Structures are given as C-alpha cells and as structure tokens.
Amino acid sequence: MELRDPVPVGTRFHITSGHLGTIKYVGPVDGTPGIWYGVEWDDPNRGKHDGVKDGRRYFTCLVPNAGSFIRPSKSLNFGVTFLAALSAKYVDEAHGVSDRENIIFGSSKKAVEVEAVGFDKVRSKLRDLERLREVSLDNEKVAFTDTPGQIRRTCPNVRGLDLSTNLLPSWQVVAGITVELPCLERLILNQNRFLALDGELPATAFEHIVELQLNDTLMTWAEFREVVCFMSALRVVELGYNRLTSLSAKSSKFVPLIHDLNFDINELSDWTSVATSLSDFVALRRLVLSRNGIRIIPPLSLECSPIQSVRSLALSANRLDDWQDLDRLSQWCPRLESLNLAGNFLSDSDGLARHSRQYAIAKIPTLLTLDGSAVSAKERTDSELFYLSFISQHSSGNEEEICRAHPQWTALCNKHGKPEEALPRKGDDNKISKSLITVNVYRCLTRPDKDQRHTGKLTPIKTLPTTKIAVFRLQLTKALKLPRSAGRNMVEIWLCLEDGFVELCDDSHDLSWFGIEDGSDVFVTVNSTEQ
Known part of the structure; x- marks a missing residue:
C-alpha cells in the first residue's frame, strides 16, 4: 500500500531484501539536498549509527547503531490491511469449472505432475473464513485495519491470532483489528515495534484476551503496564528478548490477575528490584527469569515477600554460585513447587558437583519438581539424609552457627533425627552411605x-x-x-x-x-x- 507524503513518523516498512524498519525522522539532512527518512532497522546489524550524523541528532534508536538514512522510494512496502493478508494466505481462487487439475509436487528436475480431483472443494472450505479458529499471519506485512465491520463479518470466530513480525505501527491499529474479533483469546505480537500508547483503547478490544506474547518488541515495562490495564482477562504474558534492565515500581494502573510472566533472556539482574516491582501481581504463579544475569538472591528484608504466591520459578542459565541463594529463595517463595536451576554454577562449588540435585531438594522443602524431573517421596528422604550427613561431616562450629549457616538443619533434624543420634556411630556406615x-x-x-x-x-x-x-x-x-x-x-x-x-x-x-x-x-x- 502506498502512503502519501509526508509519511508519518512511526510508520513501519518492508524492503525487498526482507528487512523491516521504522521511520523515526522525515526531513532534510545537513549538507545534502532533498528529503530523507531516518530509520531504525529491526535487525540492528543493518544499521550504521543511532540517529546522529555529523554531530547532530536527528532521531534516537531503541538499539544502539540500528539506524541509518534512506531516500523515499517506491520500493518501500508499507504493508497491507488485515483482510488483504488473510485472503492472500487462506483464500485461493478456483482454477476453473473442471474438478480435475494437474498438481506439481517437488521442484526442478525431481518435479512430478499428477492429476488431482476435488481440489476446488478444498479451496471452497478454505474460503469459508467464518470457520477459522486459529489464524497465523506471521510476516505477512499487516499494517492496517479494515473498514469497521468487515473483519467481524469475515472471520468472527477466531480464537487465536498470530501477527508476529509485521508492520503494525501502534496499539490503536492492533485494537482496530481485535475489536472486530469478539472471541479472541490468544494474541501473539512478537517482533513488532509499537509507538508508545497515546490515549485510550476501545473497552472491548482486548476484553477476552487470556494469553499475550510480546517477545522481541523492545517494549519497556512502563509501556506494557499502560497497555495491560485494558486486558482484564489476561493470565499469561511473554516478554522475552526485550532488553529489559529493570522493572519500574508500582503503578496506579489496573493490573489483571496474571498467573504466568515470562522474562526469558533480558537483563533483569537485580533480584530484589524485580521481586519488589511485581508486588502488584498478587495472582502470579509462574515466573520465568532464565538467562538474565542474576548473580545473587539476597535475604528477604521485608515483612512479607512480594512474590510469595509464586509456585513455579525458572532461573536457568543465570550466574548463581552460592548455595545460600537457595536458602534465601525459600524465604522469597515459601510455596515454591517447581524450580529450574540448570546452567548456574552452584554444582561446581563446595565439592557438591555430583550431589547438587540432592542438596537443592533438601534446601527447599516444598519442591516437587527440579529441572523438569519430579521429586519422589523416596528421593526427598534420601536427599534430606544426604544433606544432614554432608553438613555433619563438613561443618564446624556449634549448633547455633550450623543453624545460621544451614536454615533447614533444625527442621530436618527434627524430622529424621540428628546424624549422631539417628545413625550408628562406629563400625557401620550411616544411612546415606548405605543408600x-x-x-x-x-x-x-x-x-x-x-x-x-x-x-x-x-x-x-x-x-x-x-x-x-x-x-x-x-x-x-x-x-x-x-x-x-x-x-x-x-x-x-x-x-x-x-x-x-x-x-x-x-x-x-x-x-x-x-x-x-x-x-x-x-x-x-x-x-x-x-x-
């Protein structure tokens, strides 16, 4: 679709090489004639700078050095409407009145041509877009909504919609599409770039959305909070690959009862800051913080943990290297049932490389699953006995010092008995050795x-x-x-x-x-x- 000049800032575009970008500036550039577009590329490797030329800043980029200047050109593709993309993907015109046609399978020298019967009937069913429940328009250059009412008349029963890697410029355009889909529950918007929300959104645009994916959109936490207040039914959210470095403090905005938050591969390295910022999310059950560079889980200094409702936690591939982090984790997440720790450095410390799983199980009494593998009752007993035996053999100091260094010591001694009381002294192996x-x-x-x-x-x-x-x-x-x-x-x-x-x-x-x-x-x- 062609746009009249001047193209507004925030417009998304596609070029023949497959690259996508956002227009951040329209106007002259010092020392050169004519109009230029200052653009930020979705792929930062295509960029040359961050909006500064010859010492003057023309625009800013979300990712350093992802910007460049290009000339206005008819080769720039500014996208199509939702229904145009839907028709292009799901509708194919009939090949004539005959119910027979030749179909070619394969390519080049290995192509095989066969006669097929009834393909027009298949196409007829595909043309019945009212039956569609799941729609994927990933990378179909969707940029605009359609005339009000057209989408609702065409595909009113869509439950799941994937609009990843498109040219959607704003949340207003997204709302213009979703307001026409009264049954929509799952919305996938990965790898888009949206302008910050300016104004209100229709009350019915997202009222039934349960799952929302915003991976690699470079949205800030504040921008997410502005949008999510229009999604009262929202329960599952993905915000991975967004270069998030922190989550802002509490907001006065409405927070839906989100159960599942996924922050995989960001830069949220400050555990306390993240946990405190999520205090509004009182229904949170699953939290994914894998690959965020977390180095330490400090002691809980608050009277009540802001994430005490969390039952499933993913901390894979972080930089945790102190076993006391797990002791403190039980303070922050007293109801924790599932934990992913693979890829940290815990198992390389304190001579526990071969027994890190048993040690972790013993430290978190509520744990039912560790690194995707269920913890059986027998494994828990064996792990707790190992924990007691290991500490008794490797710890020095009095009882008070041991309890301070190993918070589970007292509870497990009460459960199984102290190693010197519950296990034979001389001439026999202890229980864990026998096991x-x-x-x-x-x-x-x-x-x-x-x-x-x-x-x-x-x-x-x-x-x-x-x-x-x-x-x-x-x-x-x-x-x-x-x-x-x-x-x-x-x-x-x-x-x-x-x-x-x-x-x-x-x-x-x-x-x-x-x-x-x-x-x-x-x-x-x-x-x-x-x-």
Whole structure:
C-alpha cells in the first residue's frame, strides 16, 4: 500500500531484501539536498549509527547503531490491511469449472505432475473464513485495519491470532483489528515495534484476551503496564528478548490477575528490584527469569515477600554460585513447587558437583519438581539424609552457627533425627552411605556389543538408586569431563547384562527401575565429532 507524503513518523516498512524498519525522522539532512527518512532497522546489524550524523541528532534508536538514512522510494512496502493478508494466505481462487487439475509436487528436475480431483472443494472450505479458529499471519506485512465491520463479518470466530513480525505501527491499529474479533483469546505480537500508547483503547478490544506474547518488541515495562490495564482477562504474558534492565515500581494502573510472566533472556539482574516491582501481581504463579544475569538472591528484608504466591520459578542459565541463594529463595517463595536451576554454577562449588540435585531438594522443602524431573517421596528422604550427613561431616562450629549457616538443619533434624543420634556411630556406615551405590562407568567409542566387556578406563560413580536417568546423565557428563554441549541425544548410556546390553533411554525412570545396583557396569558412548 502506498502512503502519501509526508509519511508519518512511526510508520513501519518492508524492503525487498526482507528487512523491516521504522521511520523515526522525515526531513532534510545537513549538507545534502532533498528529503530523507531516518530509520531504525529491526535487525540492528543493518544499521550504521543511532540517529546522529555529523554531530547532530536527528532521531534516537531503541538499539544502539540500528539506524541509518534512506531516500523515499517506491520500493518501500508499507504493508497491507488485515483482510488483504488473510485472503492472500487462506483464500485461493478456483482454477476453473473442471474438478480435475494437474498438481506439481517437488521442484526442478525431481518435479512430478499428477492429476488431482476435488481440489476446488478444498479451496471452497478454505474460503469459508467464518470457520477459522486459529489464524497465523506471521510476516505477512499487516499494517492496517479494515473498514469497521468487515473483519467481524469475515472471520468472527477466531480464537487465536498470530501477527508476529509485521508492520503494525501502534496499539490503536492492533485494537482496530481485535475489536472486530469478539472471541479472541490468544494474541501473539512478537517482533513488532509499537509507538508508545497515546490515549485510550476501545473497552472491548482486548476484553477476552487470556494469553499475550510480546517477545522481541523492545517494549519497556512502563509501556506494557499502560497497555495491560485494558486486558482484564489476561493470565499469561511473554516478554522475552526485550532488553529489559529493570522493572519500574508500582503503578496506579489496573493490573489483571496474571498467573504466568515470562522474562526469558533480558537483563533483569537485580533480584530484589524485580521481586519488589511485581508486588502488584498478587495472582502470579509462574515466573520465568532464565538467562538474565542474576548473580545473587539476597535475604528477604521485608515483612512479607512480594512474590510469595509464586509456585513455579525458572532461573536457568543465570550466574548463581552460592548455595545460600537457595536458602534465601525459600524465604522469597515459601510455596515454591517447581524450580529450574540448570546452567548456574552452584554444582561446581563446595565439592557438591555430583550431589547438587540432592542438596537443592533438601534446601527447599516444598519442591516437587527440579529441572523438569519430579521429586519422589523416596528421593526427598534420601536427599534430606544426604544433606544432614554432608553438613555433619563438613561443618564446624556449634549448633547455633550450623543453624545460621544451614536454615533447614533444625527442621530436618527434627524430622529424621540428628546424624549422631539417628545413625550408628562406629563400625557401620550411616544411612546415606548405605543408600549410595557405586556404578562402574566405562566410556567406549562405539556402541558396546555382547563381546565387549571391561575396556577403557574405569570411572566409578557413587550415586543414589533413586537418581533419575536424566540426572545420572548429568553426573556422567561431569565425571567423564564431557563438553557441556553434550545433550541427551549425544550421550547414550548402556547397562551391561548377562545376555547383552540395554540402553537407558527413558529419562523419567530412576536407576533402580532398570535394576542398577552396587557394582553394575555401565557403558557410555558420545555421538559427537569431539571425542
């Protein structure tokens, strides 16, 4: 669609190379004739500066060095209306009156032409847009709404709508589309760039929206709060990849009862600031803060935690390296049931590399799932006994000092008894030692066969029979010093039996389920060029 000059600031555009951008400035540039567009590219690698030329600032960019100047050109595509994009994707004109037509499958020299019957009937069904429940117009250059009433008459039953990577310039345009979709519940707007909201939005535009995705939109938290107050039914929100460095303090704006907030891959490194800023979100159950550079979880200094309602927390791939962070986490999230910690540095400290899961389980008494693997009642008991045994062997100081350093010590002693009281003193192993088994691990270059037995270097691993295969795989990775990139599909585990080998490929079961006991032989192969 062509726009009359002057093109307004905030207009989105597309060029033939596939790049998208936003016009941030329209006017002259010192030292050159004519009109220029100052633009910010969605892909910052295409930019040359941040809106400053020869010492003068013409515009600002959300991402450093994502800007450049271009000349007005007919090659700039300013997008299409919602219904034009919908028709282009979901409607195909019939090929004539005959119900037979030739269809070509494949391409180039391998193309095959066949005669098909009834394709016009299929197209007829696709043309019945009233039946559409899920619509995906990802990267279809949607930039405008349509004449009021047209969208409602065309596709009134849409429940889910994906408008990612389009040319939508503002929330007013989005509202102009959604107000025509009275059944809409899921709205995906990833990789768009919106102007800050200026004014009110129609009361019915977002009244049934339950799920909203705003990943890689570069929206600020304040801009999000301005918009979300029009979404009273909202429960699930994604705000990943938005370069967020902080969340502003409380706002007087209405806050819906959001259950799920996802901040994956931002820069929210200040735990206290994030938690305090979420105090308005009283119904929050799931919080994702993976890959945000969080280094420490400080003690709770408030009388009541602002995120005490959180039951599921993702802290994967942060920079936590102190086990006391988990003790303090229980203060902040006293109802925590599910936790993701993979990719932190906790397991590398205090000699706990092989037992980090047991230690984490014991420190958080409410935990039911850790790193995607369920915590059984038996695993919890084993983990708590290990915790007591480890502390009694490695801690010095009096009882008061131990309790201060290990907040779960008293509760677990009351539950299981103190190690010196509950466990035999001399001549016998304690309970946790009795529970540990030694698995003989051999690494081989190829899958083992029935003639292959104890070859290669032996690496004994002490572990609990209740250890899940997924956790045992991580223990193997560390014990054999495999690269951290070695994932599940690369590391194969084979149990040696009398009549051959069986692969341990079901990560949901524990070692005892496969019959692994003290002295069992396990062979490991790594499907990687890096041996």
